[in-house]
Amino acid sequence: MNLHALRLTQRLGFDYCSDSRGTRPFIPVWRAEIVACPQLPTTLPTLDELIGTDGVTAKNVAARVLELTRAPAAEGHVYTLHAELEGGKLAGAFEAMLAGWKTQGYELVPLRALAEDLDLKSLPRNEIALGPVSGRSGSLTLQGKEFLS
Numbered sequence: 650m651n652l653h654a655l656r657l658t659q660r661l662g663f664d665y666c667s668d669s670r671g672t673r674p675f676i677p678v679w680r681a682e683i684v685a686c687p688q689l690p691t692t693l694p695t696l697d698e699l700i701g702t703d704g705v706t707a708k709n710v711a712a713r714v715l716e717l718t719r720a721p722a723a724e725g726h727v728y729t730l731h732a733e734l735e736g737g738k739l740a741g742a743f744e745a746m747l748a749g750w751k752t753q754g755y756e757l758v759p760l761r762a763l764a765e766d767l768d769l770k771s772l773p774r775n776e777i778a779l780g781p782v783s784g785r786s787g788s789l790t791l792q793g794k795e796f797l798s
Contacts (some may be wrong), residue, residue: 671792698784
């Protein structure tokens with residue numbers, strides 16, 4: 650992600666994007682430029698980021714994710730899956746997570762449903778930061794500190 654891509658989401662009239670990691674929906678700000686396309690950031694690690702760390706394997710990765718969602722987040726959770734993993738060799742783990750989230754009381758909805766419930770005027774404006782995410786190579790787009798807070 651970069652400034653040009655963020656501007657394009659605005660110019661094309663996207664209702665929302667999910668190009669970042671963070672804790673809650675926000676309006677992105679890149680070097681003091683507000684981009685009027687809300688971000689619904691991924692709030693949970695992906696399975697491939699967890700496997701191989703702290704004793705997490707393909708057999709127990711679903712349990713690890715469910716530990717992270719045991720306590721509901723005020724703004725909910727956004728999970729990003731990789732079709733080639735969760736739809737393939739990790740399909741069993743994905744099915745276990747879906748069942749676990751339902752047991753935990755979550756309503757599983759498409760991202761659009763979350764976006765439609767947003768009050769855009771009340772969203773915080775957060776700087777876009779670039780940085781590392783454990784289990785990922787390179788820098789990712791992160792929800793930075795609140796702008797002018």
